Amino acid sequence: xxxxxxxxxxxxxxxxxxxxxxxSLVVGFFLFGLLQGVNAAFGTAMAQTHADRLMVGGxxxxxxxxxxxxxxxxxxxxxxVTWLGLLPAYYRDPKLSFLILASDPARFFxxxxxxxxxxxxxxxxxxxxxxxxxxxxxxxxxxxxxxDQVNLNSPVVKRDGSRSWTFDIVGLVSRPKQADxxxxxxxxxxxxxxxxxxxxxMVQWFYVQAVAPERAVAVGRSIDSLFVNSSAPTFSQQxxxxxxxxxxxxxxxxxxxxxxxxxxxxxxxxxxGNVIFESxxxxxxxxxxxxxxxxSDTRVLMLIELEALTLCLSGAIAGLTLAALAFHFVGRVITxxxxxxxTTNTLSARIILTGLGFAVILTFVAAAxxxxxxxxxxxxxxxxxxx
Amino acid sequence: VNALKxxxxxxxxxxxxxxxxxxxxxxxxxGTATTVAVLISALxxxxxxxxxxxxxxxxxxxxxxxxxxxxxxxITRADAAIIMDAPGVExxxxxxxxxxxxxxxxxxxxxxxxxxxxSLPIRGIGLQAFALRxxxxxxxxxxxxxxxxxxxxxxxxxxxVGGLTIGSEVKFPDGNWKVVGIFSSGGGPYESELLADxxxxxxxxxxxxxxxxxxxxxxxxAFAQFNAALTSTxxxxxxxxxxxxxxxxxxxxxxxxxxxxxxGLGFIMAFGAVFGALNTMFSTVRARRTEIATxxxxxxxxPSVIASVVVEALLLGLIGALIGALAAWLIIDGMSISTxxxxxxxxxxxxxxxxxxxxxxxxxxxxxxIASAAAVFAARQAARISIAAAMR
Numbered sequence: 001x002x003x004x005x006x007x008x009x010x011x012x013x014x015x016x017x018x019x020x021x022x023x024s025l026v027v028g029f030f031l032f033g034l035l036q037g038v039n040a041a042f043g044t045a046m047a048q049t050h051a052d053r054l055m056v057g058g059x060x061x062x063x064x065x066x067x068x069x070x071x072x073x074x075x076x077x078x079x080x081v082t083w084l085g086l087l088p089a090y091y092r093d094p095k096l097s098f099l100i101l102a103s104d105p106a107r108f109f110x111x112x113x114x115x116x117x118x119x120x121x122x123x124x125x126x127x128x129x130x131x132x133x134x135x136x137x138x139x140x141x142x143x144x145x146x147x148d149q150v151n152l153n154s155p156v157v158k159r160d161g162s163r164s165w166t167f168d169i170v171g172l173v174s175r176p177k178q179a180d181x182x183x184x185x186x187x188x189x190x191x192x193x194x195x196x197x198x199x200x201x202m203v204q205w206f207y208v209q210a211v212a213p214e215r216a217v218a219v220g221r222s223i224d225s226l227f228v229n230s231s232a233p234t235f236s237q238q239x240x241x242x243x244x245x246x247x248x249x250x251x252x253x254x255x256x257x258x259x260x261x262x263x264x265x266x267x268x269x270x271x272x273g274n275v276i277f278e279s280x281x282x283x284x285x286x287x288x289x290x291x292x293x294x295x296s297d298t299r300v301l302m303l304i305e306l307e308a309l310t311l312c313l314s315g316a317i318a319g320l321t322l323a324a325l326a327f328h329f330v331g332r333v334i335t336x337x338x339x340x341x342x343t344t345n346t347l348s349a350r351i352i353l354t355g356l357g358f359a360v361i362l363t364f365v366a367a368a369x370x371x372x373x374x375x376x377x378x379x380x381x382x383x384x385x386x387x
Numbered sequence: 388v389n390a391l392k393x394x395x396x397x398x399x400x401x402x403x404x405x406x407x408x409x410x411x412x413x414x415x416x417x418g419t420a421t422t423v424a425v426l427i428s429a430l431x432x433x434x435x436x437x438x439x440x441x442x443x444x445x446x447x448x449x450x451x452x453x454x455x456x457x458x459x460x461x462i463t464r465a466d467a468a469i470i471m472d473a474p475g476v477e478x479x480x481x482x483x484x485x486x487x488x489x490x491x492x493x494x495x496x497x498x499x500x501x502x503x504x505x506s507l508p509i510r511g512i513g514l515q516a517f518a519l520r521x522x523x524x525x526x527x528x529x530x531x532x533x534x535x536x537x538x539x540x541x542x543x544x545x546x547x548v549g550g551l552t553i554g555s556e557v558k559f560p561d562g563n564w565k566v567v568g569i570f571s572s573g574g575g576p577y578e579s580e581l582l583a584d585x586x587x588x589x590x591x592x593x594x595x596x597x598x599x600x601x602x603x604x605x606x607x608x609a610f611a612q613f614n615a616a617l618t619s620t621x622x623x624x625x626x627x628x629x630x631x632x633x634x635x636x637x638x639x640x641x642x643x644x645x646x647x648x649x650x651g652l653g654f655i656m657a658f659g660a661v662f663g664a665l666n667t668m669f670s671t672v673r674a675r676r677t678e679i680a681t682x683x684x685x686x687x688x689x690p691s692v693i694a695s696v697v698v699e700a701l702l703l704g705l706i707g708a709l710i711g712a713l714a715a716w717l718i719i720d721g722m723s724i725s726t727x728x729x730x731x732x733x734x735x736x737x738x739x740x741x742x743x744x745x746x747x748x749x750x751x752x753x754x755x756x757i758a759s760a761a762a763v764f765a766a767r768q769a770a771r772i773s774i775a776a777a778m779r
Binding site: 024260267274 | 414652
């Protein structure tokens with residue numbers, strides 16, 4: 001009779017008890033998977049930002065002259081720079097407004113390397129003054145196609161007094177992060193020459209790529225000190241710091257999820273420990289019989305541990321599988337609440353492995369006392385108890 | 388009467404024997420206790436947030452926006468004057484409308500403790516703003532004087548960011564502004580802002596239009612009149628909202644998420660706890676097999692046996708609920724949380740967590756649900772015990 005047959009027989013000795021225990025473990029590991037997934041969403045939101053990219057804005061929310069560009073480019077540690085003017089706009093439905101980023105086409109797609117378009121599209125964009133690269137989700141939503149000419153409405157008034165801006169769609173781009181808000185990209189010259197703003201050549205943001213992520217903070221400082229006494233002082237932030245600020249705003253959610261995980265494990269430990277304890281107590285005489293047949297103390301201990309491990313692992317595998325399935329849905333809910341968190345809707349392999357690791361730890365902690373008492377069991381004593 | 392007596396006797400016997408089954412019984416207690424503790428904590432957060440985010444909005448006030456949200460909205464000086472003169476707006480003793488045309492901007496500030504730059508919201512407010520929002524009170528220092536480079540700071544912001552104490556200076560486009568006071572505003576979103584005179588702020592930032600106008604209505608029903616007047620003025624393209632509705636709409640998504648999370652966690656944990664409790668109650672029935680068979684043999688009916696199982700489970704569930712509620716109360720009651728009202732806004736609310744009676748009752752209801760779900764199946768098992776087989 002193999003070891004495994006014994007384990008199976010013992011677990012099915014009271015099928016209802018095994019099933020109840022596994023179901024409660026499934027629920028525990030399901031929660032563990034979900035909550036860890038939510039925690040990870042906070043983490044990846046940070047990890048997906050580009051640490052070598054700096055967002056340079058006006059210190060007082062002011063715009064900055066485009067002429068600052070050449071001074072920024074000359075600073076040591078700066079790899080490349082692009083700039084953004086902003087044109088909020090909507091197509092037909094004022095409730096579905098999006099932001100048009102006005103920049104230099106070549107520079108924009110070079111600094112923002114995670115926004116990918118083909119060389120042909122880029123070339124067409126460079127040579128079409130009224131060209132517009134549209135986010136593919138926006139395009140799909142409104143049924144827009146490359147080659148279409150569209151009129152977009154904006155609160156920004158044109159020189160001719162109208163608020164309707166005409167564009168030619170020259171290409172589509174997909175959002176690097178699913179959670180990014182809808183957007184489009186236009187030529188900065190088209191915006192600057194047509195808006196009814198007295199001061200020309202002003203921009204809202206400079207996007208600066210440093211030669212290396214570790215240089216970014218220093219580059220930011222030198223940019224800010226360069227313009228500290230100018231009419232448009234700047235405020236440089238690493239893209240990751242910008243994201244960190246937004247994530248911190250959601251409050252200490254991680255503390256909350258971690259506390260729940262601890263509470264759930266405590267409860268699971270108790271449930272499993274008790275079940276193993278009870279099943280060992282019930283089988284005292286059977287274990288004694290096994291020992292009479294020549295099973296060593298260690299093998300009896302291993303038998304109990306293996307039994308507990310089977311319980312915990314089957315609970316963990318089922319629970320984590322369910323969590324992975326459910327997280328697809330939960331991820332979408334989080335997306336709808338906060339664009340900064342919505343980075344993933346799949347559960348990472350690391351979380352699943354951690355869960356399985358916890359199942360093993362749970363086994364050994366929960367089964368420690370009963371397995372130890374089964375090991376120390378003396379045949380004569382156990383059989384006497386029966387009589 | 389006889390049946391009731393039987394139930395009382397059998398239940399008393401079962402409860403008396405409880406200490407002997409302490410180990411297994413603790414599973415029910417711990418399972419319900421953890422469920423109740425988590426549920427109560429999550430509900431306390433949800434209630435606290437919703438309360439803080441909506442209480443700051445008064446039905447007596449209306450906010451007028453020129454766009455879809457406060458920071459992208461623009462209202463000209465001329466339009467602001469029309470709005471303040473509209474019917475339904477209350478006038479103060481001097482005859483001035485109790486209204487405040489405001490501007491909301493952000494300013495970079497270096498935190499003294501962390502050395503990190505943070506964006507702080509600065510709100511320019513009108514002369515009538517304190518009459519408009521009587522809940523805004525100075526707790527230290529004095530009010531800013533219009534025309535001077537002075538500002539006051541919200542209590543929650545002062546606690547969160549280092550270097551905003553009275554006497555410290557904040558760098559504005561036109562030079563340094565001095566912090567002259569600290570205010571509270573009933574835990575509402577204003578406590579996370581800097582307040583200063585609107586004209587001075589607009590001058591400093593070179594702004595020519597307001598972001599919004601907030602007015603006090605003569606009474607909550609005057610909103611209809613006010614709204615009709617504004618929307619029928621052809622030169623105005625503004626959106627008047629009741630202030631309470633404005634805050635409710637803004638905090639709605641996060642409010643709903645917190646509610647869904649609390650009940651979602653509660654139900655999932657309760658489901659797990661039911662199975663743990665089933666184990667306990669089945670094991671209890673097994674342990675009482677001979678006792679139950681004996682009782683049945685000497686004439687006790689099945690209802691008395693069933694009742695003893697159910698009462699025992701409910702008792703364990705209630706003990707669990709009590710421990711869970713106590714744990715939640717010890718850990719989170721009085722804790723203070725600061726969070727933003729919605730994504731993409733600079734408005735924060737600070738609220739204290741409170742383990743109130745209502746949420747404790749919800750927790751107890753969950754605990755009784757867990758216990759009775761487990762009890763029903765175990766009681767069925769107990770009623771099925773065959774006297775002959777058990778006595779053999």
